[in-house]
Amino acid sequence: AVLAVILFPRLRRLLVTPNLGLQLVRSLLLLVTTGLYFTGLKYVPIAEASAIMMLAPLVVTALSVPLLKERVGPRRWAGVVIGFAGAMIIIRPGGDAMQLAALLPLVAAATHGVYQVSTRFLSHSESVLTTLCYSALLGAMIMSTAVPFYWTPLPALGWGMLLCAGMFGTLGHFALIKAFTLAPAATVAPFTYTNLIWAAASGFLFFGEWPDVWTFVGAAVIVGSGIYIYHREKVVKRREP
Template identity: 35%
Template sequence: MTQNNTRLGIMLMIATTFVFAMQDGISRHLAAEYNVLMVVMIRYWFFAAFVVAVAARKAGGLSKAAKTKQPLLQAFRAVLLVAEICVAIWGFTVLGLVESHAVFACYPLLIAALSGPVLGETVGWRRWVAIGVGFTGIVIILEPGFGVFQPAAVIPLVSALMFALYGLLTRYVARQDSATTSFFWTGTVGMVAMTAVGAWFWEPMNAPDWIWMAVLCVTGALGHFLLIKCYEVAEASAVQPFAYLQLVFASVLGVFAFGETIRHNVAIGTGLIVAAGLFTLWRERQSTT
């Protein structure tokens, strides 16, 4: 039974963002040494096992979890997410955690902008203004026209667009399928798709990095477990603003573990993106209460 404990939900969301930030840092380390596709493939093996274990414990077991009236859409969601993860990790290796997360923070704004054409939802003028402010922040971060623009800076923007589309499709399939079904398809189909591609890029891994890989797999499962518990005890609209802490944790990790720097334009642009995103989440909550 779903509880309503906002304080516990916020604590769980903060823990979730910390775990996911650590996962991003480990992914950045491993992907700098090995092929991104292989790293994601191994991570998904463990993730699929976790998803199957969760589904098996639910009423109706695996057969109920796998049952859906929209298999093609569920499969597309799963493949889209695993592709987005590959793009995001690639971005970490070429751009770093700080700037990748700064740009990726715009995905709630992309969801708001695309919710009209994809889901038929109404987006008011206030949210459109917030979306415009957020994209101004992206422009400030990317610095086009100043002679220092890196094409690699587009990578996290593509990742954010893919994740936003994944989020919208998740809301769309939720009209007919349960969260357990969507979670099951995300893990199992993602694992099959990633294995079909990643197996061709297998590389020998040294012992210390196998330890890091094991930690990566555990943090992946732990992060999703904490997120599930978070949404069980509190409303999504109440805890979602705290998801931005992943940007803070990842930036701290990028600076102290990988020697990255936070440029002034990145700090200013990120501030605009986060402020616009928080306003958008607040307006969404107002419209549903």
Template identity: 35%
Template sequence: MSSSLVGIAYMCLGVLCLALGDAVAKWLGQSFAPVQIIFFRTLVSLPLIALIASLNGGLRTLATTRPKVHLLRGLIATGTMYCFVMGLTLLPLATATAIAFAAPLFVTLLSGPMLNERVARLPFIASLIGFAGVLIVVRPGAEGFQLGGLIVVGAAVCYALLMITARRYGSHENLWAMVFYVTLVPWLVSTALLPFFWLPPQPVHWFGFVGAGILGVGAMTFITLAFRHAPASLAAPFDYTAMVWAVILGWWFWGEIPDVWVYVGSGVIIASGLAIAVHERRVAIKARPTTSA
């Protein structure tokens, strides 16, 4: 099997782990506050991340000279987790997943003012079309409109900020340090707030809390391996397979059947994201140095 196919397989596995983790969080959200879910998810993830880091250069890779940057990214990650878990409790799984796909579109628009990057015309137009897709899914003013849609949009904005800060500071920090601190800060915040939201879990819930943490680390690991084996422009579009899993899991566990507008809006969002990915790939190819005989 070629390296690219291996990368695609890892990406699909990572996305499956994400979808399963979202389903578990939605299930837990029926009984517990997002703060408690975030606490256990990060509590389980932290030692696993530290273990992976120790196997990839030792715990010294977690050292950093930019604690303020990691604190900022950690707080953004906390907002991302909280908004998305809250949105999962208010929306069907497929609807929340479709809206979350808007994150790369926000990255495109925010990279200009925040990273001083020039946004080309095609990605800019594609982003605007993608936001039209978000409006189709959310349908502001419609009878079935829920606040959950806006909350998941907030999660998408926070996640976009997380990706932008990773692009800005990632070349100066070790990968596992970035991952560790972006998990540590949400754990610290949720630990401080936990006494106000604590509910004693039943035995079956412990499997969910532990499973959510393991699935989160599994997703991160598989997606990291995907980008090591395949070009980002090839592996990234397979992130959209999450929609397939969201529809299946939502129907299987909660009997959720998305209406036609969710599919239409999802198609618009995915098409916009793919257009941006294709454009970035073409730009990357043109920027490669050429060799002459």
């Protein structure tokens, strides 16, 4: 809603798109991903839920080859798999995270991967603001229908936190869409692994969920894989004529 007010003078022009169906599907994917992930947080600690979500880059890499016709070499595949191994170090199959509730962020990872691929596809013909507007407006319209049934009064602090969440979420969404316009999906996706670090920090600061040593080990592996994939992309581009 805030975004709509800011962009209102250009809103009509921004909503003109030759890919209306895909824009709506992509926006719904983001809404479903968000709903599944936040529902999962009721039952799974933030760091572990975020680790499960790290399946998304594998989905992106797998789909970017047949759908986006992007070339993914064996070294970048290896980087993605190593990053996923870092996520598994954090999850430790058989531990507390691998419960039925873990299926919620697991499905969210799959829908988020498809969402990222569709974002990359749209980046070839759509502006960043057009794609961002559709995501924000469709999400606001659908979620507004639940307000009369689930609304509870918020204190001033709650409104402030809600406003900050909206601002940072919009900024992050803009940055992600822009990234997909500048680089192949398989290159951008592994950097979402770094979300684990912020998730672990947030869990500790706001909920007292202190990550164990394996979370730090896994995070180191994940960040290392992202840096390696970025390096390989630079090498490949230098070799291109």
